[in-house]
Amino acid sequence: MTETAPRRRGRPSRERSADAPATRDRILEAAREEFSARGYDRTSVRGIAKAAGVDPALVHHYFGTKEQVFEAAIALAFAPVMEAPRTVEEGPLDGVGERLTRFVLGVWENPATRAPLLAIVRSAVNNDTAAAVFRRIIATQVLRRLAVRLELPDAELRAELAAAQLVGTAMLRYVIKVEPLASADPEQIVARLAPVVQGHLTGP
CATH class of the missing domain: 1.10.10.60 (Homeodomain-like)
Structure with a gap:
């Protein structure tokens, strides 16, 4: 046997x-x-x-x-955010600032998608290894896809500046909860922020 x-x-x-x-x-x-x-x-x-x-x-x-488990958990939590490049790919560039701003803000406004995002962002802020994983996911899954659609010499820098504007707003509004931004109407934020994001992506 x-x-x-x-x-x-x-x-x-x-x-x-x-x-x-x-x-x-x-x-x-x-x-x-x-x-x-x-x-x-x-x-x-x-x-x-x-x-x-x-x-x-x-x-x-x-x-x-553990780092690889964390990366997989980030991918799960950030699945809604990963769809952000489609807002650039599926319409004219002259309206991309509003579409992208409205999409990202919508993900953060939804309690079901906000909770896991908050947890992942807090881990990334407090730990270098988690931050490195977070950067890698954002760079490969979101920013590069945004940059490809722009077709400009400095497209990657433009995409990163637009992302910095949106991530910074999310941090102040949802993580740190700085007033009056934390309590501002979402439509007011979109109206103020979208032209800035548009300028980063397609401006001179």
């Missing part, structure tokens, strides 16, 4: 392979909640595994290191 090779610790068995997507999703959701509640520094792979009801080795199997 031949012996089967021992299964690697934490790797899903063949019988449970059909459940792998659900297990992965459960780990990812637990990671997002742990990072939200504890921040990057105080979150551990062991804590994520406990919250998801799995062995820590299984977290490593699906995602790798």
